[in-house]
Amino acid sequence: MFYFAYGSNMSIERLSDRAQSAKLVTVAILDKHELKFHKVSKDGSGKCDAAETHQDDHSVIGVVFEISSELEEGKLDLKEGSGYKKKIVEVKPIKGGEPIKAIMYYAIDTDSTLKPYREYKEHVLRGAKENGLPDEYIKKIASIESV
Numbered sequence: 001m002f003y004f005a006y007g008s009n010m011s012i013e014r015l016s017d018r019a020q021s022a023k024l025v026t027v028a029i030l031d032k033h034e035l036k037f038h039k040v041s042k043d044g045s046g047k048c049d050a051a052e053t054h055q056d057d058h059s060v061i062g063v064v065f066e067i068s069s070e071l072e073e074g075k076l077d078l079k080e081g082s083g084y085k086k087k088i089v090e091v092k093p094i095k096g097g098e099p100i101k102a103i104m105y106y107a108i109d110t111d112s113t114l115k116p117y118r119e120y121k122e123h124v125l126r127g128a129k130e131n132g133l134p135d136e137y138i139k140k141i142a143s144i145e146s147v
Contacts, residue, residue: 010127
């Protein structure tokens with residue numbers, strides 16, 4: 001299966017702990033969505049969400065991984081917890097090529113007043129840098145206020 005990661009799971013270290021078979025496929029864009037740190041977490045902070053906006057000028061940049069084991073998909077489901085649901089999305093490779101259908105987790109319990117913990121935001125930034133997301137997008141993530 002193909003998995004579109006846009007938050008802390010872009011970090012190879014973090015994802016490999018959850019799905020050891022994960023292999024990088026490409027950096028990709030998800031249109032009509034916006035990156036937000038508003039998913040309600042058990043620790044009281046905000047976690048990432050690729051919130052669907054239906055607006056043409058919104059997009060989320062993330063990483064497509066291939067995960068070969070159904071068992072690992074189940075482990076990933078457990079790690080993401082009950083605050084996310086899965087859906088299939090179509091993403092476009094940033095360097096061109098055919099669109100890819102991938103699963104993505106999206107937040108079902110959100111609060112716009114939440115802020116991410118600094119450590120969590122650093123995981124997101126680490127993954128963005130490791131995978132070569134555009135500098136402008138990395139700066140946008142870095143500008144998010146954390147606590």
